[in-house]
Amino acid sequence: MNIKNTVLQKTSIVTFLFIVIVFAWVCGQLIVNDDELAFPVLIETSTTCRTTATANDSELIVFTPSKNIAVQLTQKLCGDNVVAKQYGVVVGYWGYKTSDSLEFVGKGIADLILAKNNIMAAFKAESTYDYMPVVGFSDYTAFFISSKEKPIISKSYFLDKKIGLLDYPTSRSGHILPKQVFKDLDINIANLNILYASSHNELRDLLANGKVDIIASFWKENDKDRFSKNYITPLSNNITGTRWYLKMQQNNTDLLCAVQEHLMAMSRDQELHYYQNVSPFWRCENNTAVFKVGENNE
Template sequence: MIETSTECQTTATSNNGQLIVFTQSKKIAKSLTQNLCSDNVVAKQYGSVIGYWGYRTADSFEFVGKGIADLILAKNNIMAAFKAESTYNYQPVVGFADYTAFFISSREKPRLTKEYFLDKRVGLLDYPTSRSGHILPKQTFKELDINLANLDVTYARSHNELRDLLANGQVDIIASFWKESDAQRFSKNYITPLSNNVSGTRWYLKMQQQNTDLLCSVQTHLLAMSKDQALHYYQDVEAYWNCETKNVSFKGELDDE
């Protein structure tokens, strides 16, 4: 059996209710699940917390499309595709900053012309919902009148794997975002932007009741957890709810692209 979930009990052992969490990271799922199990607000409403993780786009589709998860980390375009906010009243709790998508090369600055790409080996992400690694580069190729079948494309399972392909000379160009540590392996002079302000991922909580106690408690845990993340991108998190006053109110979220 492949391990894809973790579960823990709250202090309310007689309560059969489960708080269901889904994310793409095993580490985050395990950490968040344990934190929520020890939370007093969660214990007043649930007997256990179960955290699921899955790396495939289909996994996210399953949890969002059927409204299985109570708390889920997802991209807003997936939520919009399933109309999850209107169907299950998923509300954004916290979100990560918008970012810019780039073509990144190791030896020259990529040019956005049809002729330039036809003899290049291109690395893309094998996730149809990834904006920077899949959707935007394919849109660019379409705009340049390039048939994808005429390109030498290698698909990777993660952004880190894309970077390894480029660093090892297995591809000439990759499509991804730029992070601070990339300057140790590649030149910032050799990146070309595809699109600015790509909307980042967000944590959504299913709010079929006006459960603001749970909402604010979850938001507190998510904000605290972001400080422990290794990547600067995941440390830059924005809270969408004002929980400091008696009447909890929605402050707003990051603008869509």
């Protein structure tokens, strides 16, 4: 009898505990708000808006390295009548790394993209995806920049210098051209003291803080506030500026002219002079679009 009572007692305890657990779980489900379980988006990489064509699900996809430009342009295109006749949604993506641009160019994801012409050429994007240039920023010059002396293009000069370069191989002023100079001077890269940075601004900080003796970059207007223009030496002139490209798999000249008009208007509102100096590739008038052959080509 004692064994029977013990078994019944243990069974009762297990049953009671099971009921308590089930009750606690049910109460938890009733109390917890589903909204509290939603995880916030930590890193935003796109913005979306709808045109007046609410029943149209077609998307116009834009990519630019700048979040600010992506947001501005997306909103402007959503309010455009030409865009609304063709698309119901405009999606603007941005990415700060060169790998982001490579992804969009290499796969032809974007309908409208801001990219370097050497990246477009590397992927043959113009012939593969029918990208056409819409507007282009002015050509520029690459420099070696120092804070204490005018750089000298010689083998002996570079061998004892700490040199700042960009860590992405598609940058012409910060990577490709300086390394070409080193090659022309018969310098083994392994023998140089190179510190890599992730951006042109980071390069400037390294130079200003004495972390490097010399950097390779372009010259900006406000650089004169930190460095002397007497201490720059040109690497290469007439480097083709960044361009906006539109996918033209159809002869969609209405969209092309509308996009070009917005891009030109936006450039005038930019703070830096370089981004204000933009040229159109098309002459849009009398409901036609004519490519300005030879005027903006390399």
